[in-house]
Amino acid sequence: MSEFDIHNDVNQLMKLLEIEENIAEGVTADELTDVLAKSVEQRSKTRGAKDTFLRTLEIKSDPDFRNKYEDLKIHNVLELDPLVHLLARINDDKKIKYLLNMQNKISTKKQNNRQPVDQLDGISPLSNRVTTTASASSTIDRHSFHSAATHRLSTTDINCTPNIDEDFMDRRSVYTKSPKDMSAKKKEDPIRPLNSLSVAEQESALIEDLLFVLIGIEGRYIRLQQLRDKPNKHDIVVDKGGDELLYTLAQRIIALCPYFSQINHFIDTIDNGLVNQALVAAMRAQIKDFFTLISQLETQHRKSDLTLQKMWYYLQPSFTNLAILKDIASKVVKSNSIGGAVLSILHEKTISMTGNTKAQEFCLLLTRKASEPYFEILDTWIYEGIIDDPYKEFLVEDRANESDDIILDDLFWESRYEVIRSRIPVFFERHTDMIMKTGKYLSVIRNCGRKISRPQPPEHLCYTTEERIYIESIESAYKFASKELLHLLVDESDLMGRLKSIKHYFFMDFGDFIVQFMDLAGDELEKDVNDIALNRLHSLLELALRTSLMNSDPYKDDVRIELLSDSLHTQMSEILNIGTNSPNFEITEPYTLKGAEALTLDFQVSWPLSLIISRKNITCYQMLFRHLFYCKYVERQLEEVWKNNKIAKRFTFNAVIGYGKAFCLRQKMLNFVQNLEYYIMLEVIEPTFHQFLEYVQTKVSSVDDMMKSHEDYIQKCLRDAMLTSGELLKAIVQLLRLCIVFSNFMKDSQSHSTQYELLDSSQVLDKEFKRINEEDENVSDTKSLQNSFEDHISLMQSEFDAVLHQLLQAIKLKTQESYTMIPVLNRLDFNGFYQSLEARNDL
Numbered sequence: 001m002s003e004f005d006i007h008n009d010v011n012q013l014m015k016l017l018e019i020e021e022n023i024a025e026g027v028t029a030d031e032l033t034d035v036l037a038k039s040v041e042q043r044s045k046t047r048g049a050k051d052t053f054l055r056t057l058e059i060k061s062d063p064d065f066r067n068k069y070e071d072l073k074i075h076n077v078l079e080l081d082p083l084v085h086l087l088a089r090i091n092d093d094k095k096i097k098y099l100l101n102m103q104n105k106i107s108t109k110k111q112n113n114r115q116p117v118d119q120l121d122g123i124s125p126l127s128n129r130v131t132t133t134a135s136a137s138s139t140i141d142r143h144s145f146h147s148a149a150t151h152r153l154s155t156t157d158i159n160c161t162p163n164i165d166e167d168f169m170d171r172r173s174v175y176t177k178s179p180k181d182m183s184a185k186k187k188e189d190p191i192r193p194l195n196s197l198s199v200a201e202q203e204s205a206l207i208e209d210l211l212f213v214l215i216g217i218e219g220r221y222i223r224l225q226q227l228r229d230k231p232n233k234h235d236i237v238v239d240k241g242g243d244e245l246l247y248t249l250a251q252r253i254i255a256l257c258p259y260f261s262q263i264n265h266f267i268d269t270i271d272n273g274l275v276n277q278a279l280v281a282a283m284r285a286q287i288k289d290f291f292t293l294i295s296q297l298e299t300q301h302r303k304s305d306l307t308l309q310k311m312w313y314y315l316q317p318s319f320t321n322l323a324i325l326k327d328i329a330s331k332v333v334k335s336n337s338i339g340g341a342v343l344s345i346l347h348e349k350t351i352s353m354t355g356n357t358k359a360q361e362f363c364l365l366l367t368r369k370a371s372e373p374y375f376e377i378l379d380t381w382i383y384e385g386i387i388d389d390p391y392k393e394f395l396v397e398d399r400a401n402e403s404d405d406i407i408l409d410d411l412f413w414e415s416r417y418e419v420i421r422s423r424i425p426v427f428f429e430r431h432t433d434m435i436m437k438t439g440k441y442l443s444v445i446r447n448c449g450r451k452i453s454r455p456q457p458p459e460h461l462c463y464t465t466e467e468r469i470y471i472e473s474i475e476s477a478y479k480f481a482s483k484e485l486l487h488l489l490v491d492e493s494d495l496m497g498r499l500k501s502i503k504h505y506f507f508m509d510f511g512d513f514i515v516q517f518m519d520l521a522g523d524e525l526e527k528d529v530n531d532i533a534l535n536r537l538h539s540l541l542e543l544a545l546r547t548s549l550m551n552s553d554p555y556k557d558d559v560r561i562e563l564l565s566d567s568l569h570t571q572m573s574e575i576l577n578i579g580t581n582s583p584n585f586e587i588t589e590p591y592t593l594k595g596a597e598a599l600t601l602d603f604q605v606s607w608p609l610s611l612i613i614s615r616k617n618i619t620c621y622q623m624l625f626r627h628l629f630y631c632k633y634v635e636r637q638l639e640e641v642w643k644n645n646k647i648a649k650r651f652t653f654n655a656v657i658g659y660g661k662a663f664c665l666r667q668k669m670l671n672f673v674q675n676l677e678y679y680i681m682l683e684v685i686e687p688t689f690h691q692f693l694e695y696v697q698t699k700v701s702s703v704d705d706m707m708k709s710h711e712d713y714i715q716k717c718l719r720d721a722m723l724t725s726g727e728l729l730k731a732i733v734q735l736l737r738l739c740i741v742f743s744n745f746m747k748d749s750q751s752h753s754t755q756y757e758l759l760d761s762s763q764v765l766d767k768e769f770k771r772i773n774e775e776d777e778n779v780s781d782t783k784s785l786q787n788s789f790e791d792h793i794s795l796m797q798s799e800f801d802a803v804l805h806q807l808l809q810a811i812k813l814k815t816q817e818s819y820t821m822i823p824v825l826n827r828l829d830f831n832g833f834y835q836s837l838e839a840r841n842d843l
Contacts, residue, residue: 006033006036006037007029007030007033009036010029010032010033010036011029014029014032017099017100019099019102031095032095035093035095035096053084053085053087053088054066054069054084056088056091056092057084057087057088057091069084080268081268191220191221193241194221194239194241194242195241195242197242199242199243199246202242202243202246203243203246203307203308204301204304205220205221206221206222206238206242206246206250206308207301207306207307207308207311208301209221209222210222210250210253210254210308210311211294211297211298211301213236213254213257214253214256214257214260214294215260215291215294216257216260216261216264221238221239221242222236222237222238222239222250222254223236223237223239224236224237225237236254236257238250238251238254246308249308249309249311249312250308252312253308253311253312253315255319256315256318256319256322258326259319259322259323259325259326260287260290260322262326262329262330263283263287263322263325263326263329264287266280266283266329266332266333267280267283267284267287270329270332270333272338272391273338273339273342273391273393274339274373274374274377274390274391274393275338275339275340275342275343275370275371275373275374275393276332276338276342276370277373278369278370278371278372278373279328279332279342279346279366279369279370281369282365282366282369282370283325283329283366285369286321286322286325286366290318290321290322293314293315293318297311297314317358320356320358320359320362321359321362324349324353324359324362324363324366325366327349328345328346328349328366331345332345338391338392338393339374339391339392339393339394339423340374340393340394340395340422340423340424340425340428341422341423342370343367343370343371343374343425343427343463344424344425344426346363346366346367346370346371347367347425347426347427347463348426349363349367350363350364350367350465351465364463364464364465367463368462368463368464371425371462371463372462373393374393374394374425375460375461375462375463376388377389377393377394378394378435378461379458379460379461381394381396381435381438381439382435382438382439382442382474382477382478382481383442383452383454383458383477384442384446384452385439385440385441385442385443385444385445385446385452385481386443386446387439392423393423394423395419395420395423395424395425395428395432395435395436396417396418396419396420396435396436396439397417397418397419397420397423398416398417399415399416399417399418400416417436417439417440417443419432419436427463427467431471431474434474434475434478435474437478437481437482437702437703437704438474438477438478438481438482439481441478441481441482441484441485441703442481442484442485444485444488444608444611445481445484445485445488447607447608448488448607448608450488452484454480458473458477459473461473461474479701482701482702482703482704483701485608485703486700486701486702486703486706488608489608489609489611489612489703489706490706493608493609495609495612495706496693496696497554497555498555498605498609498613499613499710501553501554501555502603502613502621503685503689504550504553505550505559505601505603505625506601506603506621506622506624506625507624507625507628507681507685508625508628508629508632508681509681509685509686510548510549510550511632512548512549512550513544513545513548513549513550514544514629514632516543516544516547516548517540517541517544518632518633518636520540520543520544521536521537521540521541521595524536524537524540524595525594525595525596525599525633526594526595526596527594527595528592528593528594528595529563529565529592529593529594529595529597529598530592532563532595534561534563537561537563537595537599538560538561541559541561545559555603558603558604558605559601559602559603560601560602560603560604561599561600561601561602562599562600562601562602562622563595563598563599563600564598564600564626565593565598566593567593567597567598568597568623568626568627568630568733569729569730569733571623572623572723572724572726572729573726576724576726596629596630596633597626597630599626599629600622600625600626600629601622601625602618602622603618603621605618611703611707612703612706612707612710613710617710617711617714620714620715620717620718621714623718623723624680624685624717624718624721624723627680627721627723628677628680628681630736631673631676631677631680631736632677634673634736634739634740634743635670635673635674635677637739637740637743638666638669638670638673638739638742638743639670640743640747641666641742641743641746641747642666642670644746644747645659645662645663645666645746661790661793661794661797662746662789662793664797665742665793665796665797665800666742666746668797668800669735669738669739669742669800672735672739672804672828673736673739675824675827675828676732676824676828678827679823679824679827680721683823683824684717684720684721684820685717685721688713688716688717688720689713691713692709692710692712692713695709696709719820720820720821722811722821722824725810725814727810728807728810728811728814731803731804731806731807731810732807734803735800735803735804735807738796738799738800738803741796742796742800745792745796749789804828807828808825808828808829811824811825812825
């Protein structure tokens with residue numbers, strides 16, 4: 001509403017209320033115009049403060065004010081909430097109170113028929129003044145009022161209430177007038193029966209009534225009738241006493257009234273969410289156009305140039321448009337929709353109008369207006385990575401509490417933002433993932449302290465039935481965000497350098513630091529895990545790194561030692577048994593781990609690289625490292641046995657013969673461990689890593705591609721290294737533990753220099769076999785173990801051959817699904833010995 005219109009209304013009100021300007025008291029038209037202009041502006045800021053106004057008026061003015069308000073609300077009185085706002089403002093404004101008080105005094109002096117009005121302390125005097133004004137204006141022509149009302153409603157904000165005169169008070173809303181009021185009016189102003197009029201007069205009278213009824217005011221021959229079965233509802237009835245054709249036309253036209261009523265009720269009651277508020281604003285604009293049409297029809301009626309047939313013709317577009325608005329309003333109210341759900345209703349309505357060009361254009365205009373707030377939120381999300389969504393309407397929800405500090409880690413990526421399916425408009429269903437990723441990419445960049453700069457200003461999005469138009473903009477924003485974040489990770493944060501450094505440490509391709517560490521920490525690795533000093537291991541690792549090739553690595557300070565409480569076998573068992581009713585394989589009984597079994601490395605990764613190298617991925621790297629490190633440890637123990645075997649040169653020939661089987665078994669075990677290491681490091685990790693690098697350099701175009709390719713690389717290493725198969729891992733663990741048992745037995749037995757001492761060493765073997773029986777129930781019963789060195793070696797050899805044979809059989813089954821394990825099968829059975837052993841067992 002413009003300031004000129006407000007000034008004009010103030011002058012008219014002062015004239016009607018016979019208020020004279022008083023410059024001393026600050027009561028001038030300009031002063032009042034400024035106050036009302038500020039009031040109009042403030043009203044937009046006080047939406048939702050209705051309860052506060054009601055409570056204020058109830059306390060300061062009339063204790064029964066709320067009940068009166070609720071009664072009027074039930075009868076669907078138009079613009080009731082703005083009136084409450086106006087009364088509350090008047091109650092708080094001393095100048096307006098003064099004006100009304102002065103006017104009451106002037107009217108009292110002129111009429112000399114009522115007592116002086118008390119000082120205005122509440123709303124009751126105001127109500128009396130409105131009634132007085134209505135009575136004093138009884139001479140105003142009803143046609144002049146209708147013209148003024150429709151003109152004001154068509155040229156000003158719909159929220160503004162039209163001027164009140166006697167005819168308006170008499171012809172109140174068809175939804176609020178009581179039968180008592182109707183009968184009273186009949187006594188005051190008798191209405192001629194419709195059948196007593198000529199056909200032309202009947203048509204003119206019906207047109208006049210329709211012009212009022214269509215804007216919610218009851219007519220003389222078109223009245224409100226209460227429904228018998230529904231006391232709170234009414235029907236609009238046309239007098240049947242006139243011409244039947246005119247009655248039929250009028251009956252058709254009044255079908256528009258329920259549409260108007262429901263739309264106005266929707267406008268007055270719905271204000272939850274920016275999309276709904278925008279939809280209400282668009283509906284107000286359409287109602288404003290409807291009032292403009294009514295004003296134009298009245299002009300033609302005054303010129304005697306309007307018939308019911310013409311009126312029916314002119315209202316046809318309004319029937320279509322208001323029916324669409326009513327249908328949309330009903331669906332929104334019924335589903336209690338906000339945000340994206342409302343846009344889905346509007347979009348489906350727009351698509352359903354295909355074939356009706358004008359109706360579809362109307363729906364398209366309505367949907368564009370309603371979707372503007374939603375697309376503004378979308379703009380800030382895909383162009384800045386910010387969600388400005390006060391009413392929780394957008395399809396992406398930021399789950400971070402603004403009062404909490406943001407923790408920048410891999411959980412930031414996984415759990416901070418969530419797609420809410422119920423808020424997704426149907427026209428964004430196929431592109432939700434792209435919208436989500438685009439904003440997340442920019443959010444990461446912004447949280448890294450970088451400013452997002454675009455070569456060209458972004459194109460603001462708007463709704464259209466051709467999804468291609470705004471989808472192109474979304475795809476462009478996605479490519480830009482993905483490129484920027486990928487540049488930040490790969491180029492500025494040196495992602496590939498980090499991955500190569502991780503490979504050096506966890507996969508031991510620069511293995512000299514591991515050799516030096518084992519030399520320095522050999523005694524610590526043989527202790528129980530609870531007896532190891534972690535700080536000492538940290539110092540030894542740092543010394544090993546600085547005296548090896550890894551001293552030149554820029555990320556060596558990020559490596560740490562960690563001691564885990566579970567063995568690799570137990571850890572993998574728990575992982576493989578997740579989500580399964582029947583375990584893939586049983587977890588072995590717990591026992592005290594040695595340092596070599598519990599030791600692993602940890603690698604500190606800072607934000608934003610933790611998006612790619614997450615804790616989950618670090619855990620996978622640790623499992624591979626533990627497997628390789630334990631193999632290296634077992635190999636080292638077997639090599640110690642080989643060095644100690646040189647003492648056999650001093651033994652007699654008979655004593656040396658007893659060592660023959662032990663030497664053979666040692667070599668078998670060493671061959672198994674070395675070939676297993678070779679297979680994992682050179683035939684699994686190396687080629688897989690090179691394939692990963694090639695894919696990153698040629699095909700990766702987004703951060704999600706990078707994350708997926710990195711996870712695929714780790715999972716392929718775990719799978720081909722036989723860690724994800726319960727049967728294969730169990731057999732490998734048994735073989736490695738047999739190697740440790742053999743090494744410990746040989747070390748103790750070789751401390752004796754005679755055959756007699758060799759035979760007494762069976763006590764050591766009994767102790768070792770007792771431990772392995774506790775660790776694995778599949779180790780054969782040793783109650784037949786004989787107290788001789790040769791028998792113990794023979795038993796260990798048969799156990800080793802049996803378990804290795806089981807492993808090879810399991811690998812053969814796996815090669816039927818994948819050929820990646822064929823190299824390890826060929827290496828472990830390079831001469832076909834175990835295959836021939838199987839053939840002999842079959843015979």
